[in-house]
Amino acid sequence: MTVAIHAVNLTRRFGDLVAVDHISFDIEQGEIFGLLGPNGAGKTTTLSMLSTMLEPTSGTATVMGIDVTKDQDGVRKAIGIVFQDQSLDEELTAWENMDFHGRLYRIPKGTREQRIDELLKLVELFDRRNDIVKTFSGGMRRRLEIARGLLHHPAVLFLDEPTLGLDPQTRNHLWKYIEDLAQEKNITIILTTHYMEEADRLCNRIAIIDHGKIIALDTPAKLKDSIGGDVVTIKSPDTGKIAAAFAVPWINRIETHDGEVILTLQNAEQHLSMIVTRLNDEQIPITSISVHKPTLEDVFLSFTGKTIREEDISRKDAMRMHFRMMRH
Structure with missing residues (x-):
């Protein structure tokens, strides 16, 4: 199998804070690979380094054989990304958002228009192509962002908390799109999540991250068997x-x-x-x-002694304490 992503001792520090701490892993082409952990564990920072949005403090990583620090433009051409926070222009239509993105990648007009129509049909938004995005539901916006991320035919797609805040029905709908993309298009998908069910259903393999370190990495079945x-x-x-x-x-x-x-x-x-x-x-x-x-929640509890929910609460408490100190 072809290795799509290769990371060795990847590390990112922000002052004294070690957000990502010497993590290493390989991801195969066509694989759905999950980064599972609580908020603040280092998942988004890892994605940001692999997508060239942040430079590693130390360590190395390649995407489709391209070094993330030596050839950032090459990496960006090979990847698509759907951010955790919405990045669509709400005053433009679905089609205009797609067209603008295609122009940034200098996709020729004829090819661009053909791909836009194909992708809007794929995510079932073709009938709404001329509607302004601010009229869309949260699930429709996420589907449009995924379509936009695929417009330039990337080999690797990064999804940062792709179903965060969506209702269960919409979440299941998006999971089906993600599964189909990997199976039918052979796209490598790396997603971050703190939803156990999402990681269990979608991912071929999962890296459980806590405090910037990978504490377990395997298939969902083997992780649960390890209990x-x-x-x-x-x-x-x-x-x-x-x-x-x-x-x-x-x-x-x-x-x-x-x-x-x-x-x-x-x-x-x-x-x-x-x-x-x-x-x-x-x-x-x-x-x-x-x-x-056994569930992945049991796996996380076994390795860390805490549930993901408790990790989130403790981090929120730490942030509140930080802001209190900043006021004084």
Whole structure:
């Protein structure tokens, strides 16, 4: 397989803050590759370096064999990008937004107009091509941005939180477009997300990023298999006693988190009655007990000891503290 993106010890610092910390990975051509992690983990910064919007502090990266620092124009010709924040001109029509973008890439008029029509049909916006963008819904705007990013036939497409803020139905609609692009056009797609379901459904492989480091990288299935079995979550006011009671060979892993004990074991349903009996024998009070197959949220919790939601809250608290200090 052809390597579309090759990164070695890629690092970006902002003063004393290390936003991306010596990460290395390869992405194959035609692959959907996900960067999964909480806000502030370094996902967008990584994308910004690969798309030449930020220069790496150290390390190297190539896109389709082109060095991101030595030939930025070459990289930009090879990629399309859909930003996290909207970058459409709301006062122009869908067709005019596409046409303006095509002119920037100096696509000949005949070719440009043909591609615009094809792409607007692809994202089901051809019938709205002459409507002003400010009349579009959030999902329609995202579809238009994806179409615009494909106008110059890029080999690699960067999607930064492509479904952020969209309703579940629209999100599912966009997922179908993204899957089709990779399969039918052989476009390499790199997306950042903090939606577990999005990463699980779309990505051939996922790099989980936390505090600027890649803490796990594999297929969604193998990441979930790394947990070591099914997950049993027990809520109880006495988590310490539960952890001690289940230090037994048939439990693969025990973790205590936020008033819960999380047990990982094979064939949890078959052991559930045994677990309940043991809790009763030890006279351990329980609030609830549940069983589920491993998710990427479980993987993140296993590697970091926190959920992504908690990471987001802690970062928001840190930002609030920073702004308070700036006022004084």
